[in-house]
Amino acid sequence: MKCAVLGPEGTFSHEMALKVCGRDIMLCPTIGVVFAEVASGGCTGIVPLENSEAGGVGETLDGFMKTDCHITAEYYLPVRHHYAAAVPVGEKPSCIYVHPQSHGQCSRFVDDLGVPVIHTASNAASAKAAAEKPGTAAITSAPAAGIHGLKIIRENVQNSDNNVTRFVRVEKGPYPGGYPYDSPDCRKCSILIDPLEDRPGLLYEIIGVFAAMGINLSRIESRPSKRGMGSYVFFIDFAMTSYSGDAVRRLKEITFVRELGCYSGTEVV
Amino acid sequence: MKCAVLGPEGTFSHEMALKVCGRDIMLCPTIGVVFAEVASGGCTGIVPLENSEAGGVGETLDGFMKTDCHITAEYYLPVRHHYAAAVPVGEKPSCIYVHPQSHGQCSRFVDDLGVPVIHTASNAASAKAAAEKPGTAAITSAPAAGIHGLKIIRENVQNSDNNVTRFVRVEKGPYPGGYPYDSPDCRKCSILIDPLEDRPGLLYEIIGVFAAMGINLSRIESRPSKRGMGSYVFFIDFAMTSYSGDAVRRLKEITFVRELGCYSGTEVV
Numbered sequence: 225m226k227c228a229v230l231g232p233e234g235t236f237s238h239e240m241a242l243k244v245c246g247r248d249i250m251l252c253p254t255i256g257v258v259f260a261e262v263a264s265g266g267c268t269g270i271v272p273l274e275n276s277e278a279g280g281v282g283e284t285l286d287g288f289m290k291t292d293c294h295i296t297a298e299y300y301l302p303v304r305h306h307y308a309a310a311v312p313v314g315e316k317p318s319c320i321y322v323h324p325q326s327h328g329q330c331s332r333f334v335d336d337l338g339v340p341v342i343h344t345a346s347n348a349a350s351a352k353a354a355a356e357k358p359g360t361a362a363i364t365s366a367p368a369a370g371i372h373g374l375k376i377i378r379e380n381v382q383n384s385d386n387n388v389t390r391f392v393r394v395e396k397g398p399y400p401g402g403y404p405y406d407s408p409d410c411r412k413c414s415i416l417i418d419p420l421e422d423r424p425g426l427l428y429e430i431i432g433v434f435a436a437m438g439i440n441l442s443r444i445e446s447r448p449s450k451r452g453m454g455s456y457v458f459f460i461d462f463a464m465t466s467y468s469g470d471a472v473r474r475l476k477e478i479t480f481v482r483e484l485g486c487y488s489g490t491e492v493v
Numbered sequence: 494m495k496c497a498v499l500g501p502e503g504t505f506s507h508e509m510a511l512k513v514c515g516r517d518i519m520l521c522p523t524i525g526v527v528f529a530e531v532a533s534g535g536c537t538g539i540v541p542l543e544n545s546e547a548g549g550v551g552e553t554l555d556g557f558m559k560t561d562c563h564i565t566a567e568y569y570l571p572v573r574h575h576y577a578a579a580v581p582v583g584e585k586p587s588c589i590y591v592h593p594q595s596h597g598q599c600s601r602f603v604d605d606l607g608v609p610v611i612h613t614a615s616n617a618a619s620a621k622a623a624a625e626k627p628g629t630a631a632i633t634s635a636p637a638a639g640i641h642g643l644k645i646i647r648e649n650v651q652n653s654d655n656n657v658t659r660f661v662r663v664e665k666g667p668y669p670g671g672y673p674y675d676s677p678d679c680r681k682c683s684i685l686i687d688p689l690e691d692r693p694g695l696l697y698e699i700i701g702v703f704a705a706m707g708i709n710l711s712r713i714e715s716r717p718s719k720r721g722m723g724s725y726v727f728f729i730d731f732a733m734t735s736y737s738g739d740a741v742r743r744l745k746e747i748t749f750v751r752e753l754g755c756y757s758g759t760e761v762v
Contacts, residue, residue, distance in 0.1 A: 253610050254593075256600065276722040279551050279715075286597055300722065324523075324614070328555055331525065341522050343614040345593070386721040427713065428697070428704040435697040442723055444696065445715050446548075452655040453545040453569065454711055 226250050226267040228258045234348045234368030240301050240391050241270045259287035262394050269293070269394040274443070275303065276388045278328040285447045285459060287394075288416060288484060294399035295392045295414055295485035303387040305330050305347075308374035309354055309361040317361035321350040326363050333381040334363060348372075392487075399483045410464050412442065414484040415472065418449060418457040426479065427458070433474050437467040459484075495519050495536040497527045503617045503637030509570050509660050510539045528556035531663050538562070538663040543712070544572065545657045547597040554716045554728060556663075557685060557753060563668035564661045564683055564754035572656040574599050574616075577643035578623055578630040586630035590619040595632050602650035603632060617641075661756075668752045679733050681711065683753040684741065687718060687726045695748065696727070702743050706736040728753075 229241040231251030241249050245268075252258045255271055262269040271284045287293070305326055309317060319340040326347055327334055334341060344350045347364045351372040354362035362374065369376055419426050434441055442461045449455040462468065464486055475481045498510040500520030510518050514537075521527045524540055531538040540553045556562065574595055578586060588609040595616055596603055603610060613619045616633045620641040623631035631643065638645055688695050703710055711730045718724040731737065733755055744750045 254596065254612065256596070256604065257610075260604075274717075274722075276717050276724075277719055279554075279717050282548050282597060283593060285548075286600075290600075324552060327523065327525070328551060331555075331559075335525065335529075341526075343523065345612040345614055384719060384721070388722045390722060424707075424709045425704050427710065428700045431697045431700060435694050438693075440693045441696065443715070443725070444713075446713055448543075448545050448548050450546050450653060452653070453543075453657045453659060455545075456712070 228252050228261040228267045228269040230255050230258060230271070232346070232348045234351065234365060234371045235346060236301060236303060236365060236389060237270060237272055237391070239365065239367055240272075240299060240389075243301075244299055244393070245270065255281070255283035255287055256290075259291045259293055259394065262293050262396055263291040265396050270299075270391055271394055273298075273390050273392050274445075275325065275329065275390070276386060277383060278325040280445045280447075280459075282447070285445070288459075289447070289450075289457070292398045293394040293396060294483075295487055296395050297393040297487050298412070299391045299393075301389050301391060303329065303382060303389050304366065304380055305363050305382045306366060306369060306376045307333065307361060307378040307381045308351065308364055308369040308376045310372075310374050311358050313359060313361050313377070318359045320361050320363065321353040322363040323347050323350055326350070329383060329387055330363050330381050332383050399485045401483060409488050410486040411488055412461060413464055413468060413472075413486040414459065414461050415475070416457060416459055416482045416484055417475070418480045418482070420480055422455060429478060430458070430475060433471050433478075434462060437465075437471050439463060439465055439468055439471055497521050497530040497536045497538040499524050499527060499540070501615070501617045503620065503634060503640045504615060505570060505572060505634060505658060506539060506541060506660070508634065508636055509541075509568060509658075512570075513568055513662070514539065524550070524552035524556055525559075528560045528562055528663065531562050531665055532560040534665050539568075539660055540663055542567075542659050542661050543714075544594065544598065544659070545655060546652060547594040549714045549716075549728075551716070554714070557728075558716070558719075558726070561667045562663040562665060563752075564756055565664050566662040566756050567681070568660045568662075570658050570660060572598065572651060572658050573635065573649055574632050574651045575635060575638060575645045576602065576630060576647040576650045577620065577633055577638040577645045579641075579643055580627050582628060582630050582646070587628045589630050589632065590622040591632040592616050592619055595619070598652060598656055599632050599650045601652050602647075668754045670752060678757050679755040680757055681730060682733055682737060682741075682755040683728065683730050684744070685726060685728055685751045685753055686744070687749045687751070689749055691724060698747060699727070699744060702740050702747075703731060706734075706740050708732060708734055708737055708740055
């Protein structure tokens, strides 16, 4: 089945898709288009959910809010950023092109360089900009540097060698549910909670359901409900245990819960 | 005192700074530079913290993690996005330039337009790109459209007329503390919690401190600790009550808490 993913060629999303989908890839201009393609049927999608340095990917979280797509797998991609330029730039380039998320992930190197920083729309755009303006440089991925003919001056300029992006595979339609809770293919679950009303103490009650059953939350991320400032929904990931089904049933009694999927949480690429 | 803010001219940050700082503004290339300027002394800063549609601003949260700057005020700016072009584009432009956050805030209009979407690094960059390529269009702010000579084709294309960005004023050094909890200048407090270790149930314990004292949390946002995937810190905003000081003292007994400031939460621009 075709696999929709954020392009252009040379993005980390593209690199991830090449590893898990093979060659049958549809490059999309935005993550929103990836979700729209998956929701309309006929393809699966690979989207970045969070990065260990830069945090959650808002467009992906919004994709889950706008469509009924569900998650069927997760993958971790170690992220390697490189300092690259088209021609020798001497000690300092006139400026450096970098995507804001990549800047967050390489802030030490970029800020120590002490040259003007120009934010771009993607790592591929950074490479393209540096290729077009001699004397400038870029922070980019190895594939994007290769595509735009940049020479890598210094490898691995990310702050942390533990820099990892978590991707998920999304498929059409709501999560069918009823997954066997003791299956090795089902180690982690994701849900989306929309409190609908801002009742004081509700978040405490929600987290308390997990605490009471000894279920470890691996992540909780708030996201605007889009109903106005101060109103949020929550994306929660938790470990699958023999009580996790009970926890979800209990949560559904107290608030609005959408199951996003249960999947293997172990695959590392 | 000079006021550092994200540029270029025509950004919403610039618009906000003009309203609250007057003319003595220093335009910075990134939000990280705003924090660095404030931390090194001699200026105050205005930074976007969250938007009611697009969520938290990661670079601002990271600025608090990297410096010891504190918050002294907050301001709300209604966000108005416009569809604009340099020359008449007929029924459809060949493509539309839009910043990813603005895309999130105008997704209905942009997606209904049905033309290729090109993401840019800022609303000002969107306006500039559309000005340079006849036949294309941009989603941008009124000031940026004016600076780049674009004509506004359709006003207010944001999804929600309640679209608001929350800005905070940041100042040098740690929050001095000891603020009188019954002052009208101190209605809301912000803290940064770094659990340091991922102890199961710790988040439940933290939120329970507020619940036990009847203190309303207005926001909780997780952010990577930068120590590796799955390790998070939490930005929490809560209402100032006569118990809020006790709550912070209690929290400090159970985890690492940094006070980011107490400030008036009522000013709307």
